[in-house]
Amino acid sequence: MAKMAKSVRDSFDLDGRVAIITGGAGLLGQKHAEAVAELGGIPCLLDLDAERTAEAANRLSQIYKCQSFGAALDITKPEAIDAIRTQILDQFGRVDILINNAANNPKMENTDGANWSRFEELPLQIWNEDISVGLTGAMLCSRIFGSHMAENDGGVILNIASDLGIIAPDQRIYRNEGETADTQNVKPVTYSVVKAGLIGLTKYLATYWPDKGVRANALAPGGIYNGQDDAFVSRLTNLIPMGRMADKDEYKASVAFMISDASSYMNGATLSIDGGRTVW
Structure with missing residues (x-):
């Protein structure tokens, strides 16, 4: 007798599944964790700030009446990941889902106001730090948690990329009036390299463990409104067909789809959800 297919509703069920979320105390990380909790899963939040991470995990347990876990973790240290x-x-007793969400948010200037965002001026230390967290950290977590999934009935790896991993940043939207062309702020190169690298990592992982039941995909979100300067928002939204930035809650359903059985035949894909920016 043929196996009865799951209903659409049941295919989103994460009951009892354990989901690792790096950068779990951040703006998007907490939203990813909410998606897990709402579907019956167990969100495990990992971030550098122990107190903030524990508070975020406790909040999830109180709101969603779910089990949760929160701990400090430096994802650039493999021995620390092993211990967690x-x-x-x-x-x-299990790990079913890994959401590689952690990344540095590259700044355009240092504490003394000097512009270091420009390609010519970017300190090598900043390059190394951003790559170490955003790309090497994702690789290490994928290796350590993904190998467990491969040995134990499979799982899902979701890498959080960006529209700027697909297209180049339009540096015009970061400009300040009155500054010369060679001193204008720009989006640092590390952001584009990390996010494009995550898409490459996704494709590699998708073809590495498929026979072990491990799928890997990437989500490429667009800009998320979080109180940015009005002038910047106006310049950015002019590049988006829908004419606005995303709300911080608008990616929860997409994450739910990508980490659940609802996307069971999706592997190696990058899902762009950016208001149409990357098609212009």
């Missing part, structure tokens, strides 16, 4: 994996497995 052991702790999570001891507590929950």
Whole structure:
């Protein structure tokens, strides 16, 4: 007898599944965790700030009446990731989902006001730090948590990329009036390199463990409104067919789809949700 297909509703069910979310105390990280909790999963938030991460995990448990986990983790240190994996497995017995969300937010100037965003001036230390967190950290987490999934009935890896991993940043929207062309702010190169690298990592992982039941995909969100300067918002939204930035809650359903059985035949894909920016 043929196996009965899951209903659409049931295909989104994450009941009892354990989801690792790096950068879990950040703006989007908390929203990814909410998506997991709303669908019955167990969100495990990992971030550098121990207190903030624990508070975010506790808030999820109170609101959604779910189990949760929150701990400090430097994802550039493989031994620390190994230790957290052991702790999570001891507590929950499984890992089903990894959301590689952690990344540095590259600044356009340092504390003394000097512009270091420009390609000619970017300190090598900043390059190394941004790549280490955003790309090397994702690779290490994928290796350590993904290998566990491959040995234990499979799972899902979701890399949080960006529209700027697909298209180049339009540097005109970062300009300040009155500054010369060679001193204008720009979006730092590290952001584009990290996000494009995550898309490449996704494709590699998608073809590495498919026989073990491990899928890998990337989400490429567009700009998210978070109190940015009105002039900047106006310049950016002129580049978006829908004429606005995303709300911070608008990616939860997309994440739910990509980490659940609703996307069971999706592997190696990059899903762009950017108001249409990348098609212009």
